[in-house]
Amino acid sequence: MKRIRISRCGSQLLAQPAPRRPLCPYAAGLQRNITPHSQRIQSRLQSTTATSDEFELEEGEQAQAGRSRRSRLETKHTPLEALPSPHPSAAERSSKLAALRSRLSLPQRFPLQTLARTLVHPSADPNPAFNNASLSALGSNLLGYYTTEHLLCNYPRLPMSVVFAAEYAYIGPKALATIASEWGIEAVAEPGGEVDPGLLQFKRLRPGDDVPAALRRQAPWKWNVTTTHKILTSDEFGTPTPFGSASLPKNEPVPLEDSAQSFVRALIGSLHLHLGRPLVKRFFRDHFLSRHLDLSTLFDFRTPTRDLSRLCAREGFEAPVARLISETGRLSRHPVFIVGVYSGKDKLGEGAGSSLDEARVRAAAAALKGWYLYKPVEVTVPSSTEGELDSSKWRPNMVDCGEVIV
């Protein structure tokens, strides 16, 4: 695992040192704010990134990139069409970018050049200094962190599979693509230097072509993939293969959804670098957590009655008993039974069904949901105390012993 400071992830350090196009002046300012540990570490950082597997260019491509770099130096003579993605100076003149910035209520100090860079997918421009791969990696981690802490602190008893499903619902690939379309992002027909930088730049998958193998995310089925295994090795959605375009070969066409996701992630990453943590948290709360998700619809119980009796045994409650509360039309075509599940004198859950068994199973599922969806009244998430000196506001969160294991 490489160790790169988080604020350096989106900086130009990931690029080759030779100058190509004029660099973003804001990024230079960002780099100046960071106090370097030592020159040696810096040089090591550069060398590791240069040899990293994620951002290395292939040999043939490198020669090609060198040629294009040389040609890009003479910007005055190079036609814009020769560039793989729009020139950074075009961002200031783009009305689409300015409109997007104010549509998302971002402050004026967030530079349009960075916003333009978040819209460049690696499939359009393989150069890491101009595409959003690094910002996207940072934003992906931030999104995962904020969503996970929200879920785990607010719902401490949630089973792990439901945590995975809830993360997928908030920041999963499909959710991010939907969010990008709700922000009014339009995509280019073909990326290039002459197009408006306010459009999403990526190489389109032609209709009828197969999705690249790196994006298909299909791992062969294994019998021994347990929940613990998923926690340790998979991503935040419980998907076994690592997703994202980092492992994608360069200049490979991708579907629109993948480039839209990378834009949303890169926007979060660049907001973190330019505007700081509090604003990113507010942006995350406004745009992601404000979406409507009913967690109780994500549960899929196999044997709720057995789970409930195991839960009662574990917690030291009396064994659950199902009792008929009310019924109507037992001998008719559509009977309704209301069944409650009781532990001693306490009613744990209640369900209605058209047969006694169905009602009992529904009642047990309702009781289990009531247990798993417990929400503490006062919650302080770990990120709320980041960077603060006094820790008096911190209240330790409840940690549950976990879901029922049958």
Added chain:
Amino acid sequence: MPVLGLRAIAKPQNGVGAFILQCKRLDFHYCDWAGSSRGMNAFIKSSLPAFAKRNPAIEISVSPRPNQHPVIIGHYINGRQKAICVRNLTNEGVRAKAELLRDASGEKNRRVTKPVSSLNESVRGIWSPLHGARIKI
């Protein structure tokens, strides 16, 4: 595996956290020669800069369309367009039409009979004949 998670997507609620203006682009088309564009031309000269400044979230483009009536076309986030012909309208009338397009959601016009629609379930619950005290006759 006692419980599995079902995959879903969180639903958007525009305006609950952040508000995204649904109109993303307004196209203003005018004609230099025809008389029906007189109000539109006055609007573009006098009021459009202020309108654009008040609505920074909208991309505005102005382009001539010779020998045609003036028209404002709004492009919306849901992919639809709305066009309003503003022939023979005054400066104020054109501004009113532009604001109408700005405030529209892009959906088709439909009659609203129920003023409130919500994703949340009712707090009070649905009345059930099977609960509560039995009626004794």
